[in-house]
Amino acid sequence: MRKEYARNKIIALYGNAKEIAEAEAVLDTLDGLEGEFVGHWLPNEGELRLKLQDAIDLHKMKASILVDGNTVYPYVEIIKQYERLKKSGKLEKMSNTFYQFLHLNFDIAHYDKYGYIAYYNNNFATLQRKILDRATTPAWHTDVRRILDHIQEKTIRKAA
Incomplete structure (x- = not known):
């Protein structure tokens, strides 16, 4: 509806x-x-x-x-899902919300979430390196930018 x-x-x-x-x-x-x-x-x-x-x-x-x-994407839900997937190292338990966030904002769409997971070999680190570390978004997309800032800040701090 x-x-x-x-x-x-x-x-x-x-x-x-x-x-x-x-x-x-x-x-x-x-x-x-x-x-x-x-x-x-x-x-x-x-x-x-x-x-x-x-x-x-x-x-x-x-x-x-x-x-x-x-x-408009929920910050808390996306970050929790990001942290769970990062900790597990696998994509197989990716939520539909996180999948939508990724493929509608940063990456090509696949036939479905399972095709997306297969494309990245069920490997979170691969997805992080290929997509999230390089992701950008338009300035008006502030909700997505807030999420990306959190994700990319954690990656930058870890690398330092």
């Missing part, structure tokens, strides 16, 4: 009716979600994405939230 958020039509919520209602209730408590396009550009998108990411994490929202068609 999909629903546009009433206070800002560029925010879309995906999930079942309960998940969407819970997400809307949380969003209704937040200030600064309104935004106007200037041409094809949303001037406060970076701030908006971080505010939504914080709300997703704080309230453990189950609904997916998109801004102008782009998913």
